[in-house]
Amino acid sequence: MIRRRRLKQELVLVVIFTICTFTYLYSQIIKSDDSERDDMSYHFPKKSLLSVEYSPNSTTETWRLSTSTRKRYTTKSMSELGKMDDINPHFLFINWMAGNGAEILVFLLEKVQGMNSFRHVRLKETPAKHLTSSEQENITEQMNLIRREMAVPLSFDRNTDFINFTYFDKQSPTYLSLVRDPVIKMVKQ
Incomplete structure (x- = not known):
């Protein structure tokens, strides 16, 4: 019985506290809105929505809606950016060797790609x-096409020796190669 009374008292206190808190926060929001309105009343837009045109030959005024142009934010092209960095930090290439645990790393990358805002391919x-030079060129072109389409940080994986991106005038990715100690590998076998 005593516990129930105590719980009821605590519940009433919590409800009163939350009501007081929300009342205070609401009053602060109303005050900030009023102050913003007061500040905004002194600032007039630079360009009005209606503009008046006077023509010297006519005695009538012409009223028309003015269309103000918005600023457009665009990404610069590769030629405007100039020289690129040697290594791209948003472009990871995992070169895995068989039996080194890279499959687990790739599996983890595939699992966390959505929540960490990147994509694994x-x-x-x-x-x-x-790979021959033509195969290397095909892979670099394929990777750059995917990079342009996705426009997010990317990671790629493939079992290959080495791909020289600078030979094909492409920006090099950040390489990650997992290599196993050959002595331990022989002992395990």
Whole structure:
């Protein structure tokens, strides 16, 4: 019985506290809105929505709606940006070797890509790890196409020896290669 009374008293106190808090916050919001309105009353727009045109040959006034142009924010093109950095921090290339635990890393990247605002892309595999220059060029073009389409930080993975992006005049990604100690690998086998 005593516990119920105590719980009821605590509940009433919590309700009173929340009502007081919300009342105070509401009054502060109303005060800030009034002060903003007062500040805004002294600022007139630079360009009115209606403009008057006088023509010297006519005695009538012409009223028309003025269309103010908005500022457009666009991304600069590659030629406007100038020289790029040697390594792009928003572009990760994971070069994994078999048996090094890279599959787990790729799995984790695929799981956290949505909540961390980046995208992981798995590139198509070929049996050969050593690529010819035409295959390297195809992969660099494919990666740059995906980068342009996605426009978010990206990570790629592929089992290959090395791709020289600067040879094809492309910006190099941040490389991540997982390599296993060969002695431990032989002991495990």
